[in-house]
Structures are given as structure tokens and as C-alpha cells.
Amino acid sequence: MTAALRKTSIAINTVLGMLLLAMIFPVSAQRVEGDQIHADDVYTAEVVVRGQGEDERRSALARGLAQVLGKLSGDSGAASRPGVSRELRRAGDYVTGYDYRQDEGVSASGAPTYQTVLVARYDEAAVDALASTLGIPVWPTPRPKPVLWLAIDDGSGPRLVGLAQSNAARSVLDRAVQRGYRLGLPGGSAAEQAVVGAIWRGDTAAIARASQRYSPPMQLIGKLRRGNGGWAADWIFVDRGRVLARWSESGADARMVMATGADGAADALTKRYAKRTAAGPAGSYAVTFRGLDSSEKYMRLSGYLQGLSVVRGIKPLRATADEMVLELELLTGLPGLQRMAGEGDVLVAASAEAMPAPGPVVPEEDGETPDAPAPTIYRVR
Numbered sequence: 001m002t003a004a005l006r007k008t009s010i011a012i013n014t015v016l017g018m019l020l021l022a023m024i025f026p027v028s029a030q031r032v033e034g035d036q037i038h039a040d041d042v043y044t045a046e047v048v049v050r051g052q053g054e055d056e057r058r059s060a061l062a063r064g065l066a067q068v069l070g071k072l073s074g075d076s077g078a079a080s081r082p083g084v085s086r087e088l089r090r091a092g093d094y095v096t097g098y099d100y101r102q103d104e105g106v107s108a109s110g111a112p113t114y115q116t117v118l119v120a121r122y123d124e125a126a127v128d129a130l131a132s133t134l135g136i137p138v139w140p141t142p143r144p145k146p147v148l149w150l151a152i153d154d155g156s157g158p159r160l161v162g163l164a165q166s167n168a169a170r171s172v173l174d175r176a177v178q179r180g181y182r183l184g185l186p187g188g189s190a191a192e193q194a195v196v197g198a199i200w201r202g203d204t205a206a207i208a209r210a211s212q213r214y215s216p217p218m219q220l221i222g223k224l225r226r227g228n229g230g231w232a233a234d235w236i237f238v239d240r241g242r243v244l245a246r247w248s249e250s251g252a253d254a255r256m257v258m259a260t261g262a263d264g265a266a267d268a269l270t271k272r273y274a275k276r277t278a279a280g281p282a283g284s285y286a287v288t289f290r291g292l293d294s295s296e297k298y299m300r301l302s303g304y305l306q307g308l309s310v311v312r313g314i315k316p317l318r319a320t321a322d323e324m325v326l327e328l329e330l331l332t333g334l335p336g337l338q339r340m341a342g343e344g345d346v347l348v349a350a351s352a353e354a355m356p357a358p359g360p361v362v363p364e365e366d367g368e369t370p371d372a373p374a375p376t377i378y379r380v381r
Helices: 005-022 052-075 082-090 124-133 163-177 196-199 204-210 254-273 295-307 333-343
Strands: 046-049 095-107 114-121 149-151 158-160 218-226 230-239 242-251 283-290 311-319 323-330 347-349 374-380
Touching: 046 052, 052 082, 052 095, 052 114, 052 124, 052 163, 114 124, 124 230, 124 333, 149 163, 149 196, 149 230, 149 254, 158 196, 163 254, 196 204, 196 218, 204 218, 204 230, 218 254, 242 254, 283 311, 283 333, 295 311, 295 323, 295 374, 323 333, 333 347
Parallel strands: 149 218, 283 374
Antiparallel strands: 046 114, 095 114, 149 158, 218 230, 230 242, 283 323, 311 323, 347 374
């Protein structure tokens, strides 16, 4: 075979291989290209809905707020953190606007698909205050955009996924956006195609050299291969030459296995860069409530406190004719309580009567609770 014929054969095999990958990983209607994630991206959620009715919208806004908290923190489990579920039930209070979009896509069989998407925008200050109140860490924006060096072997040899084959990497690119950041793909030049060997053997130094033209100096390195009736992936995340994480995944669905690359990178990034906002230490605090001159006010106070997501427990300490001292177990201390109480219409801080903020209530060695320190004072309206 002549050199020209060999080059033609290699080119045809490469095209056929990429066409096969496009069949395995079909085109999605979602948009994943773009620059770094900024604040507007973090506080906007896109949720697939079954219709535009009120009940469906209420449910979608709750899922959207969970999505925003996940992007804000980079934590996929943000919605399951203590106190969050209560706030999801009133997610509409955090929304500044919403509209609907119709997306068209292509199924694995090639048939067209259609879905309705609710696009909701959430109030940045209100969501930030909620995160601070509930002790949810915040990942600052703008976020980095690591380079994804991904090689896929479907049985005919590993090939690099470059910009021209972005649909083959759609699941990992989309998952990164869901986790609050974006991944970039290499251009796919001939020199970069030669990096496949380094990807396959996990040579992070060689890949870092190939990434020098890209910014930031972060790489998500992955190899995805078919075998044993399913797919397996090995991942390495590198930040400025330092390996932050290594992990492997396997499963029957290639797209799901591929998406785990974005999850592992997000976990590594947030562990290093997300910061917990300074609200206050969790613990039990003594708080005085005055103006309880009727049973209706007492019931109102009790129901209100039980509904606050920052309050995890309530224990009576002592009471008089029109006031009560309660020991409140708080997620983020008194600042969290003060922030939430300030948003409602049940409590008003008795600033003229307030004493210095107390510390947590700590039981003595014999198990008895000591006399409560000077409490924060609220008046019940």
C-alpha cells in the first residue's frame, strides 16, 4: 500500500470512528459552549416540565432552586443539606422571573424529540443570604474552565475528542454546566491527536505540556473504553500540575459513565475553592421572646419557629407571665436566626432591650444545663 493510500485509509477510519461515536452519543439540544460560568449562569435554572400549569410550575421552581444551590456551592447534594427542603417549598419567593422554552432534540433512534423547559431566574442576594443562613459553602465566580482531554475507544482504538467532535462528549459537558462550571475541548490538531497515548497511560506531565496554549492550567483527563458488556472510564483531575483527584467508573450506559468525569472534577474544584460564608457557629442558644400575652401569640410563635429552616430544635428553659426563654438549636447560630427573623412579620428584635449576644448553651459535666447566658431578645408581634 502506498503512503498516499495509507493516509487515505487512516482518514477514512478516523471519520468512520467519529461517526460511530456520534451514534453512541447522540446530539443534544442543550447548549454547553461558552466562556467561564458567571453569576447570571449560577442564578438561572433550566428545568424540564410536563406543562405550564401552576402545580407543575411550583414543583419546577423548587427543583430550579435546588439546581441553583447546587451550582452556587458546586455540591450536587446541596438540596439534601439540613434546612434546605423547607426553603424549597417556598422557592417562588426567591424567583425574580421565569419563562418557557421549547427544545428539539434527537433520540438514540434518530427520531425527533420535543420538550418544554422552564427557565427561572433567582434573586442573587436572597439566594446568597439563604446559603449563608444554612451554612452552604459558596464557590466564587467566575469559575475556571478546565480543558477536557478525553480519549474514547469503542473497540477500534482510542481517539481524541476535539472541538469538531463535541457531541461525542455532550454528556460530560452538560453535566459540568449542571455542576456550575464549563469544560473546554482541545482544538484537535494533528499534534493534539498524538496526545492520545499520553491520555491512555495517564501521563499528566505530557498532557500539561500539550495544554500550555490553553487557560487556566487545569486538565480533566479521561479515557473511556468499551468492554465486558459495558463501559469503563478512568479520570484524573490536575490543577497547575498537581493531581487533585483520581477515580474510575463503569456501567452499561456510556453517557452516564462519561458524565462522572464532570462530577469528580466538580468535587475536586469545590473542595479546594468553595468557601463557607461566615454566618455563625451551629449550636444551642438561649433566646428570650416577649409579648406573649395570649395563647394565640404563643401558638403563632411556636409555629413560626418550627417553620424556620435555621431552627433544628426547640427546648423551653423558663417562662413568666408574658415572656419565655427557649433554647434553640440553630444551624448557623444567632446570625442565621436574626437574618430569617428579619424577613418575617412575627418577630421584631428588641434592640433597646437586647443584651450582648450569648454563646452556645453547653451542658456541664454532670449533664445539667447551666444558667442561660444573657439572651438575645425578640418581641412577638
